[in-house]
Amino acid sequence: MTHLFPNVDWEKMWLATQETLYMTGISIVATFILGLLLGVILFLTAKGNMWSNPAINKIISAVVNIFRSIPFIILIVLLIPLTMILVGSMIGVNAALPALIIGAAPFYARLVEIGLREVDKGVIEAAKSMGAKPATIIFKVLLPESMPALVSGITVTTIALVGSTAMAGVIGAGGLGNLAYLEGFQRSQSDVTLVATIIILIIVFIIQFIGDYITAKLDKR
Amino acid sequence: MIHINRVKKIYPSKNGEVRAVDNVDLEINQGEIFGVIGYSGAGKSTLIRMLNGLEIPTEGSVTVAGHEVSKIKGSRLRQARQEISMIFQHFNLLWSRTVKENISFPLEIAGVKKANRDKKADELIKLVGLEGRENAYPSQLSGGQKQRVGIARALASDPKVLLCDEATSALDPQTTDAILDLLVDINKRLGLTIVLITHEMHVIRKICHRVAVMENGKVVESGPVINVFKHPQEEITKRFVQQVIEPEETKDTIEHLLAQYKSGSIVMLGFVGENAEQPIITKLIRSFDITVNIIQGKISPTQNGSYGTLYIHLDGAEKEQALQFLQSQEISVEVIKK
Numbered sequence: 001m002t003h004l005f006p007n008v009d010w011e012k013m014w015l016a017t018q019e020t021l022y023m024t025g026i027s028i029v030a031t032f033i034l035g036l037l038l039g040v041i042l043f044l045t046a047k048g049n050m051w052s053n054p055a056i057n058k059i060i061s062a063v064v065n066i067f068r069s070i071p072f073i074i075l076i077v078l079l080i081p082l083t084m085i086l087v088g089s090m091i092g093v094n095a096a097l098p099a100l101i102i103g104a105a106p107f108y109a110r111l112v113e114i115g116l117r118e119v120d121k122g123v124i125e126a127a128k129s130m131g132a133k134p135a136t137i138i139f140k141v142l143l144p145e146s147m148p149a150l151v152s153g154i155t156v157t158t159i160a161l162v163g164s165t166a167m168a169g170v171i172g173a174g175g176l177g178n179l180a181y182l183e184g185f186q187r188s189q190s191d192v193t194l195v196a197t198i199i200i201l202i203i204v205f206i207i208q209f210i211g212d213y214i215t216a217k218l219d220k221r
Numbered sequence: 222m223i224h225i226n227r228v229k230k231i232y233p234s235k236n237g238e239v240r241a242v243d244n245v246d247l248e249i250n251q252g253e254i255f256g257v258i259g260y261s262g263a264g265k266s267t268l269i270r271m272l273n274g275l276e277i278p279t280e281g282s283v284t285v286a287g288h289e290v291s292k293i294k295g296s297r298l299r300q301a302r303q304e305i306s307m308i309f310q311h312f313n314l315l316w317s318r319t320v321k322e323n324i325s326f327p328l329e330i331a332g333v334k335k336a337n338r339d340k341k342a343d344e345l346i347k348l349v350g351l352e353g354r355e356n357a358y359p360s361q362l363s364g365g366q367k368q369r370v371g372i373a374r375a376l377a378s379d380p381k382v383l384l385c386d387e388a389t390s391a392l393d394p395q396t397t398d399a400i401l402d403l404l405v406d407i408n409k410r411l412g413l414t415i416v417l418i419t420h421e422m423h424v425i426r427k428i429c430h431r432v433a434v435m436e437n438g439k440v441v442e443s444g445p446v447i448n449v450f451k452h453p454q455e456e457i458t459k460r461f462v463q464q465v466i467e468p469e470e471t472k473d474t475i476e477h478l479l480a481q482y483k484s485g486s487i488v489m490l491g492f493v494g495e496n497a498e499q500p501i502i503t504k505l506i507r508s509f510d511i512t513v514n515i516i517q518g519k520i521s522p523t524q525n526g527s528y529g530t531l532y533i534h535l536d537g538a539e540k541e542q543a544l545q546f547l548q549s550q551e552i553s554v555e556v557i558k559k
Contacts (some may be wrong), residue, residue, distance in 0.1 A: 077450070083368040092320055103463075113559065120313065122309060122311055122313040123313050123314070123315055125275065125309075125313065126307070126309060126314075127326075128275065128301060128302075129273050129275060129302055129305075129307040129329075130303065130306070130326065130330050130374075130378065131298075131299035131302035131303040131327075131331070132299070132330045132379075133302065133330075140326070140329065140537075141315065143333075144317040145315060145316065145317055147317065188308035202339045206260070209358055218317075220316055220317060220360060221316045221360055
């Protein structure tokens with residue numbers, strides 16, 4: 001190993017991997033909750049749906065579109081003041097979280113909305129005809145019936161987030177991206193960059209595999 | 222049980238307003254199977270959806286099982302809907318739930334405890350004949366089985382009224398008959414009031430007690446099924462009745478036979494109710510010196526008596542007397558060829 005990758009400090013590499021997993025893990029949980037919330041509101045306030053409300057729908061839709069179209073690297077810079085308030089620092093893994101979440105949640109919200117639109121209108125009507133409350137329709141019809149789409153959506157979002165953590169690393173957030181940039185690129189130790197990239201690839205493959213497995217397991221159609 | 226009083230449903234559209242339902246008055250009694258028939262766009266779908274508040278009438282009032290569904294909102298409407306179940310053309314089952322979980326769904330909505338839900342679901346699975354399939358998912362079921370789940374689910378909340386929105390239109394003829402038999406069985410066993418809409422006269426004939434015919438948002442004719450079959454008033458009703466009474470090929474057959482029989486008469490007999498089951502032809506042959514050839518016949522049982530037509534060829538010495546005898550019976554006689 002030391003022969004193949006002379007410059008790789010495996011302890012540092014392992015630490016960086018943990019940091020990447022930490023950033024991805026925390027931000028994906030927050031993205032899931034926030035994205036789901038936004039997605040459900042987007043869906044329900046759309047024309048012809050349960051809480052049809054063009055004004056709210058347009059506002060949320062606009063906010064989602066704005067945050068979705070800002071390049072991530074710029075978003076990090078724009079969010080520096082907010083990060084300082086929330087985390088108190090611009091360095092370290094926690095400093096990356098606000099930008100990661102705010103970047104990913106709107107993306108996931110759109111995927112949630114698309115997933116919910118695929119739910120059979122007849123089934124929603126059937127639930128209504130049984131006297132279901134709006135909350136029952138959301139939690140017992142809309143979410144379970146769109147679950148495969150919600151899971152495959154969160155898989156795609158997680159993989160995008162792994163990429164974002166690497167980018168966040170470049171500006172000092174830690175993780176594999178940070179290591180690859182500082183130790184690999186700037187010191188011209190290409191073996192470090194290579195190993196960091198391979199680890200990121202492995203993480204992505206594992207996430208995709210788990211996501212596909214759960215989606216297939218859930219889908220009884 | 223159901224009072225529909227001067228109901229109108231008007232949709233605004235680009236080319237003026239659309240009157241989906243136009244001044245409809247209907248009374249539906251407790252324990253009755255009531256059919257509404259019409260072609261697509263006649264307004265029957267809008268009408269049935271007003272019975273559980275999925276549509277709100279523009280004018281008029283709808284009262285079902287003591288609830289004024291055209292007026293109440295929120296939790297009172299949701300309470301009322303638990304007494305007014307509905308089954309659908311495309312079944313509308315939750316694919317993510319098993320048969321048993323689908324049937325339990327209305328009970329979850331009503332807040333019934335898990336143990337009681339299971340008990341009730343098992344009973345209903347038996348009632349609709351789905352034993353052994355309780356843990357299957359809808360995708361593993363045939364169309365007929367899916368509708369059985371739909372019916373079981375609709376019955377779970379012990380409703381007073383069952384609304385059937387083209388419930389058999391997506392099924393093949395054999396499965397349709399099996400589902401219709403199940404509905405009659407439920408109606409008799411549970412005393413449930415059933416309202417169904419359809420475009421197939423076969424469905425009306427087979428299970429309904431009374432029928433309303435809709436055209437352009439209006440009820441153009443209504444009454445006991447047997448009466449409507451006997452004396453259809455409107456052109457549209459006659460067309461629907463012909464669907465089941467007179468198959469397309471009859472006309473061709475008759476024309477063919479008219480050319481074939483050189484002597485004697487061809488007579489069309491119409492039987493309604495009790496008469497349909499009396500041995501009139503036997504009496505005819507025994508009493509008169511004639512030959513009788515049965516050309517074509519069809520008897521359609523309805524919920525309140527049978528209706529049928531019989532084409533016969535009469536020839537022989539006492540032909541005139543035989544015709545008089547037929548006319549003296551309580552059947553309709555139409556001489557097609559002297």
